[in-house]
Every structure is written in structure tokens, then in C-alpha cells.
Amino acid sequence: MAAHLRDDDRPLPAWTTRCVNCHVGTSKEQAFAPPLTRDSLLGVTSRRGGPISSYDETAFCRAVREGIDPASVLLRKSMPRYRIADAECVALWRFVVGR
């Protein structure tokens, strides 16, 4: 899946773009990136100090493509922006939340 960092049009090497590379860890504090789990995404909570929000399919795909969260807060540059087809993104969302 093609991805790049914000303000940098060069494609990232493929081996760097797997979600688990960054979204894995034993606790929220230790992980480089927040957990990608059903609970963390569907949970209604404040993210990055913004207003409370939770993800749905549309918000998830926007975050993955554009790096903007459901409360319209811009994600850090360290979260890549992915070029991903609708069907692929829906499949990824369903895989993550188990629906």
C-alpha cells in the first residue's frame, strides 16, 4: 500500500508502512502510536487533547488517508498518509474492529 509522510511526496519504502510496525506495544504509554483496536477506536474519548470523539468507517479512512481524526485534529506527521481504495479501507476497518 503506497504511503508518504505529510509535507513529503516521496513514497515510503514498503517495509516501513505496515500498521503493526508502529501500532503495537504492551501499553498506551510504551507504544509509539495509539493501539489500533476495537476498544480504542470505538471508544468515545478525547484524543490528542481534542474534544471527545470515536471512529466509524468514514472517520477511520479519513485518518488513514488524510491524517485527520474524527474531531478534525491533525495527526502527527509520523502517521503516514496512505493511498488506499475504498473497498480496501473498508476491509481494513472491519478487520480492526472485528465487524
Ligand code: HEC
Ligand atoms: C510509521 C509509523 C506508523 C505506521 C506505519 C502507521 N501508523 Fe497510524 N499512527 C502513527 C502515529 C505516531 C499515530 C498518532 C498520531 C497522533 O497522535 O498525532 C497514529 C495514529 C493512527 C490513528 C488514529 C488513532 C486514534 O486513536 O486517534 C489511526 C486510525 C491509524 N494511525 C491507523 C493506521 C493504519 C490503519 C495503519 C496501516 C495502514 C497505520 N496507522 C500505520 C504511526 C504510524
